[in-house]
Amino acid sequence: MTSREPDRSARRWWALAALTLSVLIVGLDGTIINVALPTLSDELGATSAQLQWIGGGYLLALSVGMLPAGLLGDRFGHRRLLMGGIALFGLASAAGALAGTAGQVIAARAVLGLGAAMITPLSMAILPRVFGKDELPRAIGVWTAATAVGMPIGPLVGGWLLDHFWWGSVFLFNVPVTVLAVVACMRLLPADNPRAGNAKPFDYLGTLLGTLGITVLVYGTIQVPGHGWSSPSVLAPLAAGAVLLVLFVRRQRRTPAPLVDLGLFxxxxxxxxxxxxxxxxxxxxxxxxxxxxxxxxxxxxxxxxxxxxxxxxxxxxxxxxxxxxxxxxxxxxxxxxxxxxxxxxxxxxxxxxxxxxxxxxxxxxxxxxxxxxxxxxxxxxxxxxxxxxxxxxxxxxxxxxxxxxxxxxxxxxxxxxxxxxxxxxxxxxxxxxxxxxxxxxxxxxxxxxxxxxxxxxxxxxxxxxxxxxxxxxxxxxxxxxxxxxxxxxxxxxxxxxxxxEQPARTATATATAQPETPAHAGELPA
CATH class of the missing domain: 1.20.1250.20 (MFS general substrate transporter like domains)
Structure with missing residues (x-):
């Protein structure tokens, strides 16, 4: 199967299962930690600010890592980078389970966010390589359901784990799932394009501007619950983030090798x-x-x-x-x-x-x-x-x-x-x-x-x-x-x-066009 030809064997549905498993753990991990915050406060002595950053650090890393993840996947191979993101997610989960301080938990959550930033866009990018356009909506439906289902299930799983095990179980839970996901991706997903890597130069300045812009913008929003929208600690980062993102957009329009293709819009x-x-x-x-x-x-x-x-x-x-x-x-x-x-x-x-x-x-x-x-x-x-x-x-x-x-x-x-x-x-x-x-x-x-x-x-x-x-x-x-x-x-x-929908419409048009071919000039269309 080439990079342009979708898989037509039953294997493609197993490949979808592998992609679904990878995004399911991302959605689940985004909310599973919420029910553990009171326990972390008691067990590790985490302050209110530290508890805020256990959630905020993950969100910040996730937001920052997504932009370069797609370009790196296009350049070095989607499957390779996806498996790397899943492995990073698993390693960070193991580190979180072994953490002894609130600071270590924050660091583990930040690395988890970077892994999630690689998993989500790259798994989505692989879908058109596995499914033709006629089956792509069904595959996207399953993939989207997995990303959404993980969020409300997170507190359910987290609550059950905390009722039966120690707080580190909400991290350790991810490790066997990530191992299974990596093996499934290795065995079931299509091989990367061998031409991946012969890409344009990487836009380091654009990456810096985009990363800083998103970082301070998300940081400002994280401060809102504690300080309010009118606080300088909120307004200053929001304004700085907006300026940096404007500079990022200008950079993307002018550089010959942009980080993101704004022409898509x-x-x-x-x-x-x-x-x-x-x-x-x-x-x-x-x-x-x-x-x-x-x-x-x-x-x-x-x-x-x-x-x-x-x-x-x-x-x-x-x-x-x-x-x-x-x-x-x-x-x-x-x-x-x-x-x-x-x-x-x-x-x-x-x-x-x-x-x-x-x-x-x-x-x-x-x-x-x-x-x-x-x-x-x-x-x-x-x-x-x-x-x-x-x-x-x-x-x-x-x-x-x-x-x-x-x-x-x-x-x-x-x-x-x-x-x-x-x-x-x-x-x-x-x-x-x-x-x-x-x-x-x-x-x-x-x-x-x-x-x-x-x-x-x-x-x-x-x-x-x-x-x-x-x-x-x-x-x-x-x-x-x-x-x-x-x-x-x-x-x-x-x-x-x-x-x-274009293939289906084209096929229908072709089928209906056949009887209209004037094989018998005297016939009128039915």
Whole structure:
């Protein structure tokens, strides 16, 4: 099989399993650590700032590493770099399990982020080499489901591990999975293009500008929860990041060997497909940000139980991944994607009607709707973007797409976190509490729960739960607005048929054209 010819044997589905396994551990590891943070605070004496950087360091390294990962994959081989990223992920997981200080955990998480930055775009870049355009949407659906499923499953797995083993198990869990993934990639994925390596010079200055720009931009967003948007510690890095990224774009336009091909944005399919996936990612990250807190802090579920209650979202996503394949060729991406976005918006709007006394049943309904809409929107949009990439440099395009999505998700969570916090504080009532207890209750609904339990204050508990639900409703309204805006953009700018649908349309046209050939000049068409 050459780099331009997709695999037509049953082996291709095993190859998809290998790619799915690799991105599943990335999605899972992004959230599995969250449930371990209280334990790390107790066991290692981690401060609040260190706990923040255990999550933030991973996010920062992931955001920074994606841009050069695609170009390096195009240059040295996608399979080779993918296996290297998975191996790095496994080694960093082993180091995290053996860490003895909070600083060592932060360092391990940062290296995990670099490994994840190699895995995600390179695994996506391999998909068109394994599957033809007729099967690519189905493969992307499975791949997308794996990336999304890992996020809500992370707390479930983490909660179970912490209930039965020591905190290092949330790291050690990755090691056998990465070993299996490396072996599977080695045995099942197509060999790298032998011409890889005969590429243009590497853009070191562009890499430096892009890395610094993304670093300070993400750093600024990480500071938002603790300092607020108006703080100089937030505004200064955001402004510096914006300036550096402008310089990066100018560099990419002028250099003969750019790190990323900004010319991809001249293609409307890539441009609008990327924009839509950013909006979808924004909305879904908002859901995954507020819902676990609601399930645990308001409804009283533990981490494992909260993970189980996110299964309707996963079920909707899996159903959509199956439905998208037959729907897009029949109706067109311009119909299916907006329909999915509106369904996602409808789910978020239904969730925004949640009241403090509502139970889980309502959440299960709107989470199912949101998952179905998410899948119907993101699978065809991702297929369109991948179908628009050049065959000689798909890694660069997928890295650009993943970087944009990642930055959109980071900024989105910061913005939505501010909406949630503002709504929470606006409704929270703290009469007669000591200053320290009041500050703890203002900090989070979890803190308010602890204060209410300490003082046996049922009024505070009811106020905190009602305030959080109010903040959650406002956050879901913003998510719904983002989905509706994306639906409008899709209707206005997406082509009637995506590039992934062209072979089917061409084949149909050819088949219907055959009877029209004037073999019998006297016949009229039926």
């Amino acid at each position: 001249a293609d409307g399919t890539f441009r609008w497909g990327s924009v839509i996936t950013v909006f979808v990612n924004f909305a879904v990250m908002g859901l995954l940000f507020v819902v676990p807190q609601y399930l645990q802090a308001v409804l009283g579920n533990d981490a494992f139980g909260s993970g189980l209650r996110l299964l309707p979202l996963i079920g909707g996503l899996m159903a959509a991944a199956t439905l998208a394949e037959p729907l897009v060729p029949r109706l067109g991406a311009r119909v299916v994607i907006p329909a999915g976005l509106l369904l996602l918006a409808g789910g978020a709007l239904l969730g925004a009607t949640t009241g403090p006394g509502d139970g889980y049943a309502l959440a299960a309904v709107w989470l199912s709707m949101a998952g179905l809409g998410f899948g119907l929107a993101v699978v065809p949009a991702t297929s369109m973007v991948i179908g628009s990439l050049p065959e000689d440099g798909p890694g660069t395009g997928t890295s650009l797409l993943e970087t944009i999505q990642q930055l959109g998700g980071v900024l989105g969570v910061a913005a939505l976190g501010s909406v949630l916090n503002a709504g929470y504080l606006a409704r929270l009532s703290l009469p007669g509490l000591p200053d320290a207890a009041a500050d703890a209750a203002r900090g989070s609904v979890t803190g308010a729960n602890a204060v209410a339990e300490r003082f046996h204050d049922q009024a505070l508990l009811a106020s905190a739960h009602g305030a959080f639900v109010h903040g959650m409703d406002l956050t879901l309204l913003v998510c719904a607005a983002a989905a509706v805006l994306a639906a409008g953009l899709a209707l206005a700018f997406l082509p009637g048929r995506s590039k992934t």
